[in-house]
Amino acid sequence: MRLISKRTLIAFFLPGALFMGVFLIYPIFKMAYDSLFVFDLTGVGEFVGFDNFIKAFTDESFLQPLKNTLMYIGIAVSVELVFGTIFALIFESNYKGSKVVRSLMMTPLMIAPLVAGLIWKLMLSAQFGIINQLLVNIGILENTSSILWLADERWALLSCCLADIWLTTPYMMLMILAGLQGLDGSMLEAARVDGANILQQVFSIKMPNIKPVLLTALSVRIIDAARTFDIVWAMTQGGPNGSSELLSTVIYKTLTRYNKVGYASAMAIIFIIVLVVFTLVIMQSLWNPKKKNA
Amino acid sequence: MENKKGIHTKVIAIISAVFTIFWLFPYLYLISSSFKPGSEVVSIPAKFFPKILSVENFIDLFERLPVLQYIGNSLFATLCSTVIAVVLGALAAYAIQRSGAKLAILLIVLVLCLKMIPTSSIAVPIYELITGMGLYDKKIGLIVVYAAINMPFVMWTMLGFYEGIPSTLDEAAYVDGASSLRTFISIILPICKPGIATASIFTLFLAWNDFLMSLLLTSTNAKTFTVGLSEFLSAYSMDLGPMCAGALIFSLPVIVLSLFAQRYIVQGMTAGAVKG
Numbered sequence: 266m267r268l269i270s271k272r273t274l275i276a277f278f279l280p281g282a283l284f285m286g287v288f289l290i291y292p293i294f295k296m297a298y299d300s301l302f303v304f305d306l307t308g309v310g311e312f313v314g315f316d317n318f319i320k321a322f323t324d325e326s327f328l329q330p331l332k333n334t335l336m337y338i339g340i341a342v343s344v345e346l347v348f349g350t351i352f353a354l355i356f357e358s359n360y361k362g363s364k365v366v367r368s369l370m371m372t373p374l375m376i377a378p379l380v381a382g383l384i385w386k387l388m389l390s391a392q393f394g395i396i397n398q399l400l401v402n403i404g405i406l407e408n409t410s411s412i413l414w415l416a417d418e419r420w421a422l423l424s425c426c427l428a429d430i431w432l433t434t435p436y437m438m439l440m441i442l443a444g445l446q447g448l449d450g451s452m453l454e455a456a457r458v459d460g461a462n463i464l465q466q467v468f469s470i471k472m473p474n475i476k477p478v479l480l481t482a483l484s485v486r487i488i489d490a491a492r493t494f495d496i497v498w499a500m501t502q503g504g505p506n507g508s509s510e511l512l513s514t515v516i517y518k519t520l521t522r523y524n525k526v527g528y529a530s531a532m533a534i535i536f537i538i539v540l541v542v543f544t545l546v547i548m549q550s551l552w553n554p555k556k557k558n559a
Numbered sequence: 560m561e562n563k564k565g566i567h568t569k570v571i572a573i574i575s576a577v578f579t580i581f582w583l584f585p586y587l588y589l590i591s592s593s594f595k596p597g598s599e600v601v602s603i604p605a606k607f608f609p610k611i612l613s614v615e616n617f618i619d620l621f622e623r624l625p626v627l628q629y630i631g632n633s634l635f636a637t638l639c640s641t642v643i644a645v646v647l648g649a650l651a652a653y654a655i656q657r658s659g660a661k662l663a664i665l666l667i668v669l670v671l672c673l674k675m676i677p678t679s680s681i682a683v684p685i686y687e688l689i690t691g692m693g694l695y696d697k698k699i700g701l702i703v704v705y706a707a708i709n710m711p712f713v714m715w716t717m718l719g720f721y722e723g724i725p726s727t728l729d730e731a732a733y734v735d736g737a738s739s740l741r742t743f744i745s746i747i748l749p750i751c752k753p754g755i756a757t758a759s760i761f762t763l764f765l766a767w768n769d770f771l772m773s774l775l776l777t778s779t780n781a782k783t784f785t786v787g788l789s790e791f792l793s794a795y796s797m798d799l800g801p802m803c804a805g806a807l808i809f810s811l812p813v814i815v816l817s818l819f820a821q822r823y824i825v826q827g828m829t830a831g832a833v834k835g
Contacts, residue, residue, distance in 0.1 A: 269729075273739040274654045281651030281710055284643075288707035289673050292684030352578065360572045368818050369579050372586065375817040377768030379785050380806045383792070384585050387592070387799060393601040395588060401604075409604070431585060436828065443829040478829075492677040495770045499792060513679040517771075520683045533680040540675045548671065 293537065300531035310527070317531035327532055329507055330515040333422055337511060338490045340422075341429045345486060346479075348430070349437025354467065356438065357445055367442075374435045382499025385428035389414035389500075421501045421509035428496050433489070437482055444478030445471060477551065484547040488540055512536050586810075592803040593617070600800040616800035617808075623801055624787045626808070633783040633809075636698055636773075637766040640705030644762050645755060647706070648713030653743060655714075656721040657729065667718060673711040679771055686775045696778040704776065705766045712765075713758040716827060720754035721747070757827035760820050767813060784809050 300317050302310035321327040356367055373381070388396045391413045400406040414424040448471065456470050472479075494513040497503060503510035503518065510518075516536065519529035580587075588607065592600050593616050595609035600616070620626060655663050655670075685704055694700030724747060732742040748755065773783040788809065791802035817824060 269654075269657055269739045274658050277650040277654035277739075277743075279651075281647035281714070284647060284703070284707040285673060285710050288685055288688065288704055289676060289681065289711070292681040292688070293676070295684045296681070355571060355575055355578065358568060358571050360568050362572070363575070366572075366575050366579050368821050370582060371817065371821070371824070372583065372814050374824075375764060375813045376586070376810045377770065377785060377813075379768070379770040379789060380810055381585075383788065383802060383806055384589050386792075387803070388585060388588060390601075393603050393605045395605040395607060398605040431582070434582075439825060439828055443825070488675055492679070494677070494679040498770075499789065513677055517679050517682065529683075533677075536680055537676060540677065541672045544671060544675045545668070548668075 293534075296530040296533050298530075299526050300534050301527070303527045304525070306524070313527070317528045318535065320528060321532050321535055326515065326519075327535075330503075330510045330512045333508070333510055334491055334512045337422060337426060337429075337493065338487055340426045341433075341490050342483065342486050344426070344430050345434045345437045346483065348434045349441050349482075352434070352438040353441035353445055354471075356442060370438065371435050373432050376432065378432060378493070378495035379499050381428050381432045382425075382496040385424070385431070385496075386415065386500045389424050389427070391416065415501055416505060418506055418508040421505060425493075425497050425500050425509050428500060429490065429493060432496070433486065437486065440478055440482035441475065444475035447478075448474055480547070480551060484544070484551075488544065491536075491540060589803055589807055592800070593807045595800065597800040600803060616804035619798075620801035620804045620808075623798070624790075624805070626784075626787075626805070629782055629784040629787040630809075632698060632701075632777075632781050633767060633785070636701045636705060636781070636783060637763055639698075639702045640709065640766050641759055641762040643702065643706035644709045644713050645759050648710040648758065649717045649748070649751075649755065650743070651710075652714040652717040653721055653747065656718055657726065670711050670714045670718070674715055678708060682771055682775055685772070689776050695776060696780045698781045700776050701773060701781055701783070704772055705769065708772070709762040709765050712761060716758040716761075717751065717754050720751045724750055753823065753826060756820070757823040760816075760823050761827050763816075764813060 299310075301312060301314060303313050303317070304310045352370065356363065356370070376384075388394050391397060391410050394409070394414070396414070397406060397409040397412065400412075401409055406412060412420060414420045452470055452474070453466060456466055461469070492513055493511060494517070497509055497511055497514050501509045503514040507515075512532070513536075516529050516533045519525050519532065523529075591607055591609060594612050594614065595616070596611060596613040597615045597619060599606070599609060599611075652670075655666050689695055689700045689704065692700070694703070728746060728750075729742055732746050737745070768785065769783070770785040770789065773781075773786045774789070777783065777786065784805070788802060788805050791798045791805070
């Protein structure tokens with residue numbers, strides 16, 4: 266079946282492969298190698314085997330960001346899922362100008378995560394932040410300093426989640442909408458004729474049938490949420506007291522600020538392995554049924 | 560019955576519009592803040608609407624940052640890296656897809672895994688690589704890194720498109736005496752135009768919006784606008800006005816582009832997830 270000569274195949278493949286090999290694959294191998302050492306201030310490494318990994322799994326410096334990352338993913342993705350579904354259901358109907366409205370809803374996706382972080386940092390500031398001002402005006406807060414969104418350990422992580430939710434709920438909405446639009450209308454018609462009310466229509470018919478789309482969207486979002494960096498960096502830089510420290514920020518900090526190359530490399534390797542395994546597991550369950558049909 | 564549906568649709572239309580405006584509030588706040596006089600941006604108490612419209616912030620922005628230089632750098636790095644990523648990625652994906660070798664499946668899985676790598680984790684090794692190559696603070700350095708980081712996505716998108724093109728098309732061109740490259744350029748690519756468009760747009764967005772890589776790899780020469788913006792972060796409240804103006808200038812082109820390229824964006828995001 267080989268139409269193209271092997272040489273041409275390799276010629277097509279090599280330039281791209283070279284780029285990715287140098288800048289994506291090599292760094293991973295280097296980190297894997299570095300993770301087995303502990304480096305002192307002069308850059309001399311001492312081989313410590315898997316010590317760095319053991320430290321990661323037993324030390325707060327890794328476990329706390331890990332917990333935070335999991336919480337971040339949990340909160341952000343579930344809220345995005347709920348909002349995305351609600352919006353998708355609302356935006357499903359076609360009417361004059363619906364395309365415009367949908368396009369407008371998509372705009373947060375185009376905004377740089379850093380910019381989103383900046384905007385929310387401005388809005389959530391205690392004294393001159395507009396969010397607190399609005400809450401005071403409505404009467405929920407006593408004064409604008411009642412909640413220090415970004416400076417309070419209890420709220421910092423949630424604040425970052427807020428920005429993330431704002432930024433990517435449109436993505437969830439888009440995916441679910443696409444799924445809903447791909448649904449067979451006759452099913453719904455039959456249900457309507459049978460007298461099903463709105464809730465039944467949504468939960469018994471629409472939801473189960475867009476499962477593949479939901480799963481894909483969820484898995485993509487979970488991985489992207491895990492990798493968040495810009496937003497947290499803009500808003501809290503992981504503080505206060507590590508309450509909003511995610512795996513991505515702690516790895517970066519450990520490398521650049523504390524210069525613990527070996528330890529940071531180990532954390533990075535663990536992080537990457539978890540992401541890759543997660544991806545492969547999801548892909549397996551999504552792809553196999555597809556392949557069987559082909 | 561007709562009227563009921565009409566009202567039903569109208570209600571939904573109104574609800575959608577309200578939700579949309581509500582959701583866009585943060586961005587509207589950014590726009591409003593940009594046009595406030597500098598001192599009003601962080602007024603106590605905070606207000607939404609400016610008392611007077613002013614372009615002070617924009618003027619201040621241009622005074623504090625070499626805006627044109629930074630935007631120029633962002634633009635240059637974005638465009639060049641996108642071209643490289645799309646060209647090389649499309650070619651490489653074609654080679655994998657058409658090779659029919661068992662190795663191909665492994666490579667496809669590898670491409671998928673590469674897509675999942677968190678940039679912030681490999682950022683430092685990349686920094687060491689780039690400095691080692693002498694490319695620190697050079698636009699080329701940034702271009703090369705952006706191209707490499709975004710290539711897996713391009714490949715992933717194109718792989719899906721190539722799958723939909725039967726190889727009989729390749730065969731026919733071959734029989735007519737066309738070389739592989741000719742076949743690729745004149746026959747396969749035109750069919751894959753949507754795929755190329757999608758891949759290009761996403762790569763453009765990712766490179767334009769990037770922050771961390773630019774932070775690490777550039778200094779005064781090749782600095783991009785995102786890093787410039789981030790410098791307002793640690794600043795005093797007086798600088799938040801220019802920051803808003805800058806954020807607005809930076810995000811507007813992307814939003815305008817996205818409104819025109821809606822179709823490709825939707826396609827790129829839903830590709831492979833929805834049947835048909």
